[in-house]
Amino acid sequence: MLAQTVVLEGESKDRFQELLDGLIAEFQPGSTTETALVETMAIARWRYLRILSLQKSRCDLEIASEASSSPKPVRAALAFRKLSDNSRRLDLLLRYETAFDRQFSRALSTLLKLRAQSPAASRGTTRITKRTQPSGRRRCSRSPLAGFSKRTGFHAPSRTDLHGGAGFSLAGL
Numbered sequence: 118m119l120a121q122t123v124v125l126e127g128e129s130k131d132r133f134q135e136l137l138d139g140l141i142a143e144f145q146p147g148s149t150t151e152t153a154l155v156e157t158m159a160i161a162r163w164r165y166l167r168i169l170s171l172q173k174s175r176c177d178l179e180i181a182s183e184a185s186s187s188p189k190p191v192r193a194a195l196a197f198r199k200l201s202d203n204s205r206r207l208d209l210l211l212r213y214e215t216a217f218d219r220q221f222s223r224a225l226s227t228l229l230k231l232r233a234q235s236p237a238a239s240r241g242t243t244r245i246t247k248r249t250q251p252s253g254r255r256r257c258s259r260s261p262l263a264g265f266s267k268r269t270g271f272h273a274p275s276r277t278d279l280h281g282g283a284g285f286s287l288a289g290l
Contacts, residue, residue, distance in 0.1 A: 123160050125167075133163050144228065154228040161221035168214045175206060 120130040137159040179196030
């Protein structure tokens with residue numbers, strides 16, 4: 118099971134499996150290579166969400182360490198300055214965030230190129246599928262990419278959804 122390899126202690130294996138299952142349902146991999154690419158996308162997205170959680174947790178810790186008599190925006194600014202000036206933590210987390218985002222995008226691009234080269238493998242991208250919009254209306258789409266963001270390549274459920282409403286804590290991942 119992939120979740121045993123990727124999910125850290127304190128994170129939710131079920132939430133990771135939901136993400137993986139969602140991508141498998143979306144792209145319906147038809148070969149070992151396509152399956153590997155979809156798994157790479159799930160791993161990259163999971164790690165991306167983990168980094169976002171770590172960034173928030175680190176900032177929250179710094180804000181909490183500031184004098185509580187200051188207004189919250191001032192404490193946040195001071196915490197951000199302290200993290201930026203005295204540590205490379207934010208730089209490192211940003212590098213990881215960017216790397217995981219690119220890893221996802223590369224796997225998605227490779228999957229789509231592979232399908233474009235092989236008509237049999239492209240069955241998921243040419244077939245008309247019905248999708249439900251957030252409003253509940255149904256619409257037709259010729260591509261599984263409808264709703265994809267240029268930046269992240271995939272809109273998984275929000276962090277709150279992945280964490281079961283627990284916010285951004287690592288315990289919720």
